């Protein structure tokens with residue numbers, strides 16, 4: 062057995078915004094025996110998950126599933142569609158957008174990183190890390206690109222480092238308004254299956270996602286949802302790719318197989334996750350996360366602390382970032398909460414290090430687990446000497462009690 066030096070009773074509160082808590086149903090499905098990935102049962106499983114996952118992305122076109130973390134699927138999106146030194150326009154919403162931009166540079170692409178440059182009282186060094194993508198900036202930049210040198214626009218749908226969800230339809234409108242042929246690539250690694258996402262309707266060319274956030278699976282599989290234009294671009298793109306190449310995978314996927322050994326047990330988990338999410342209905346899944354997010358934000362507002370996302374129109378339904386008061390190290394606070402209450406919170410990433418922490422409200426959660434999370438944070442804040450305006454626990458309880466979940470989400474009386 063794995064040796065841990067601490068075996069607490071009860072369960073660990075995994076409240077980071079991914080990996081999210083995995084439902085027991087999915088863990089049990091994953092414990093089935095591993096089967097022959099070239100045998101007949103596997104083909105049936107492959108076809109089932111490849112068709113189900115399209116409903117989650119809301120696409121009629123192929124979705125490629127990789128045995129990798131989300132980072133691999135970022136690389137796959139770029140390597141399949143672009144050529145060395147192609148110009149890509151990316152948008153700085155936070156740490157994940159920054160990592161993707163770094164990766165594009167390492168792959169030999171010429172990247173341009175747009176950011177909102179207004180002023181921000183709490184984070185003067187990173188104002189664009191508190192807001193969503195400003196589509197007008199993208200439109201203005203594309204309009205100036207009369208030679209059509211920009212080959213792709215890359216944005217993050219739900220910026221997991223900040224708790225801001227960008228309006229992807231507005232980015233598509235901006236590209237169309239500029240009459241520009243650039244491909245639209247969207248990282249919805251943490252948005253998919255928690256926040257509304259529509260690959261076809263929003264005209265996305267490649268959507269990148271991963272298993273360990275809204276899909277409620279452990280880490281280990283990732284996705285590229287494609288458009289016909291992305292598939293067309295892949296025929297002439299010249300960045301080197303072999304493992305990530307779409308063509309062989311899409312061809313073999315027609316019969317439910319892969320050119321290499323896929324992640325069999327995670328695909329059992331994916332089949333179970335699709336059953337759960339599609340059985341509930343995506344609109345209800347999205348409403349459930351919005352309601353949870355509002356309940357958690359009620360606590361932050363009661364405490365009197367600033368929410369990382371400065372624009373209420375784009376609050377994330379997946380996680381809430383909280384800025385700590387000047388002089389309170391958010392990582393020291395997280396350590397204390399972990400030691401005392403066995404509750405893990407997300408750290409401040411990149412430019413936000415030590416200045417904020419993140420509370421996840423995704424995966425296998427419910428009203429009471431979220432009240433418990435808020436209670437753990439509130440105790441930690443008090444122990445750290447933070448003066449709170451009012452009880453966040455009370456505010457979250459009041460919110461959930463007075464905003465009943467739709468009847469469809471409640472147990473029968």
Ligand SMILES: *Cc1c(COP(=O)(O)O)cnc(C)c1O
Nearest residue numbers: 130131132157219221250251271
């Ligand atoms: C989690 C995440 C990633 C990174 O995915 P890995 O699975 O850790 O490689 C990238 N972008 C966003 C928005 C994420 O939430």
